[in-house]
Each structure stands twice: as structure tokens, then as C-alpha cells.
Amino acid sequence: xxxxxxxxxxGISTTGHEWDGIKELNNPLPRWWVITFYITIAWxxxxxIAYPAWPMLSSATKGVxxxxxxNEVKSELAAAEAAKAKYVTAIEQKTVSxxxxxxxxxxxxxAAGGAxxxxxxVQCHGSGAQGSKGFPNLNDxxxxxxxxxxxxxxxxxxxxxxxxxxxxxxxxxxxxxxVITADQIKQVSTYVAxxxxxxxxxxxxxxxxxxxxxxxxxxxxxxxxxxxxLGAPDLTDxxxxxxxxxxxxxxQVQSPKHGVMPAWTGRLGETKVKELAxxxxxxxxxx
Numbered sequence: 001x002x003x004x005x006x007x008x009x010x011g012i013s014t015t016g017h018e019w020d021g022i023k024e025l026n027n028p029l030p031r032w033w034v035i036t037f038y039i040t041i042a043w044x045x046x047x048x049i050a051y052p053a054w055p056m057l058s059s060a061t062k063g064v065x066x067x068x069x070x071n072e073v074k075s076e077l078a079a080a081e082a083a084k085a086k087y088v089t090a091i092e093q094k095t096v097s098x099x100x101x102x103x104x105x106x107x108x109x110x111a112a113g114g115a116x117x118x119x120x121x122v123q124c125h126g127s128g129a130q131g132s133k134g135f136p137n138l139n140d141x142x143x144x145x146x147x148x149x150x151x152x153x154x155x156x157x158x159x160x161x162x163x164x165x166x167x168x169x170x171x172x173x174x175x176x177x178x179v180i181t182a183d184q185i186k187q188v189s190t191y192v193a194x195x196x197x198x199x200x201x202x203x204x205x206x207x208x209x210x211x212x213x214x215x216x217x218x219x220x221x222x223x224x225x226x227x228x229x230l231g232a233p234d235l236t237d238x239x240x241x242x243x244x245x246x247x248x249x250x251x252q253v254q255s256p257k258h259g260v261m262p263a264w265t266g267r268l269g270e271t272k273v274k275e276l277a278x279x280x281x282x283x284x285x286x287x
Contacts, residue, residue, distance in 0.1 A: 084108070088271060096149040096277050106278060113279025116272055120264070129283055134242060134259055140285045142239040144231045145169060147287035153277035157270070159263035160231075168263060171231030176215065177254035184211045189250035195224055195236045199246060 005014045007025060014023040048054060051063040087108040091099055099105045117129070124135045131137035136144075145151050155169055162168040176185060184207075190199050191208025199205065212224070219232040226234035238244065241259075242252050265273055280286065 091274055092271050096153050096274050096281070099274060099278055100149055100281065106282070109275040109278040110282050112272070113275035113277070116268065116276050117279055120268070121276070124261075129280070134257065136241060137239070138280050138285060139283050140239060141287065142234065142237060143285070143287070144171070144226075144228065144233055146228050147281070147285055149277050149281040149286060152280050152286065153273060155261070156273050156276050156280075157263060157265045160261040161258055162260060162263045165263040169231060169261075172258050173219070173232075173252070173256040175255050180211065180215060185250050185253050186246075188212050188216065189246045189253055192224070192235050192249050193244075193246045196238045197244070 005016070005023070006012070007014055007023065010025060012025045012027060015026045017024045048061070049063065050065045051067050052060050053063065054061040087105060090102075090105055091109060094102075094105070099109050117125075118127070121129075125131050125138055126135075129138040136142075141147060143151070145155060158165045158167040158169065160169040161172070180188075187204045187208035188211040189208070190201060190204035191212050193199050194202070194205050194208075212220075213222070216224075219230050220226055220235055221232075224235040226232045233241070240248065242248060242257055264276070268276070
């Protein structure tokens with residue numbers, strides 16, 4: 001072309017585009033790149049013919065191969081259900097102790113129970129089962145009704161103070177604010193606090209021990225170690241559900257809090273409850 005401009009340095013013609021004195025060389029694309037580009041176009045066209053691709057008013061083109069990702073997912077889920085069916089059947093037929101003693105069943109139950117825990121239990125017990133004030137830590141070895149797998153299963157099945165279940169766990173501490181004086185509450189709270197830590201006024205320990213012997217040993221025992229038959233906690237360790245220290249203990253003595261846990265059998269079924277029990281038992285605090 002008569003108006004074609006040739007770059008003096010490279011000897012290549014320019015496109016005629018210029019920005020701030022910089023001109024664009026008219027270099028052709030590499031042949032391999034052009035061939036690859038055309039291949040991708042051909043591949044894309046073939047793909048849209050073979051597989052579902054083009055949107056329509058209420059659906060999409062189905063493709064000549066008849067492929068469906070939904071059908072593939074259904075097949076994979078059906079295969080997964082078939083693969084785990086033998087484990088589910090075995091768990092249905094065995095006790096939680098037998099499940100825990102079988103490596104394959106225990107591994108399956110822990111995985112399934114862990115998934116169920118994340119859906120149903122983390123709201124109260126936390127994602128790591130560490131609990132919070134009023135909701136027990138499931139990782140430690142402090143269990144009101146015992147930490148064996150069977151005991152844990154019983155609690156999950158029937159709940160705690162769950163009025164809709166006749167077999168629910170029941171334990172209610174009376175409000176001693178209506179039974180003993182304010183001074184006696186202070187004394188017994190000091191005594192109980194002294195069993196696991198320091199107290200502000202050691203002179204209250206001895207009279208507090210007398211109040212404890214008169215009003216508390218029936219449930220907590222003469223050594224304050226608790227009673228699992230009644231769900232009475234051990235008062236000698238450093239684990240407290242509603243807070244430690246004399247003030248928190250006094251508040252619980254005067255007007256105790258009573259948590260409620262629902263019964264899960266009706267919601268989850270016995271098999272899932274077994275899996276949950278094995279999972280909770282596996283956290284490290286189970287006996």
C-alpha cells in the first residue's frame with residue numbers, strides 16, 4: 001500500500017495506530033495460536049451439541065448424549081447409601097459398647113455422629129463440644145450421670161428435664177433461699193468454694209460445713225463428690241456449670257438454675273442417637 005508505514009528499526013509495517021508517538025507493529029499472531037483458537041471454537045460448538053447448554057424458556061437443550069448432572073449426583077448418592085447400608089444395619093442391631101469395640105463400626109459411627117452433632121448440638125454445646133455457661137463441656141470427664149457410652153446414649157435419647165419424655169433425666173436442686181437463712185447460704189457457699197479453691201473469709205468454712213451436712217449431703221454426699229443416680233454434681237473439682245466462686249455458688253444455692261435438654265430419639269431415631277453417643281464418647285471425656 002502506498003500509505004503503508006514501515007518501522008525503521010524492525011522493518012515491520014505498522015497498523016496506523018499511534019498513542020503519544022508510539023506506533024503499533026502489525027505483527028501477525030503465531031500460527032500455532034491461531035490453530036489452537038479455532039480448535040477451541042470447534043470444541044465449544046461440539047460441546048454445546050453433545051451436552052446440555054443452550055438456555056430456553058423453561059429448560060435447556062438436552063444434548064445428543066443425554067447427559068444430566070442431576071442424574072449423576074443421584075447415582076452417586078445411591079451408591080453411597082448402598083455402601084454404608086451394611087454399617088447402618090450393623091449399628092441398628094448392636095449396642096453402643098459393641099459398636100465402640102468394633103474398629104470399622106466405631107469409625108463409621110464417629111463420622112456419622114460428628115456430622116449429626118454439627119447439625120443438632122453445636123447450638124448449645126459449641127462447635128468443639130466445649131460447652132458454655134449452663135451448657136456442659138463434653139470433652140472433659142465430669143459427667144452428672146456417668147460418661148460410659150450407654151449413659152450418654154440414655155441422656156441423648158430421653159433428654160434432661162424434658163417433660164414430654166417419661167424417661168427423661170430428672171434432677172432438681174431445691175431453692176434453699178426459702179429453706180435456710182442468708183447467712184447460712186453465705187457460709188455453705190464459702191465451704192463449697194473452699195473444696196476446690198481459695199475463699200475470702202476462711203472463718204465461714206466450718207459453719208458452712210455444718211450447713212452442708214444438714215442440707216446438702218443427701219444429694220451431694222458427705223464428701224461432696226456428687227451422686228450420679230441423682231445427677232448431683234461433684235463439688236470438689238474445678239468444673240462448674242453455672243460459674244465458680246462464692247458469689248456464683250451462693251446464687252445457685254439460693255435460686256438454682258435448671259437446664260433442659262430435649263429428647264432426641266423422636267427427632268433423629270435410635271440409630272442416629274447411637275452414632276451421636278459413640279461420637280460424644282470418643283471426644284476424650286467418656287469413661
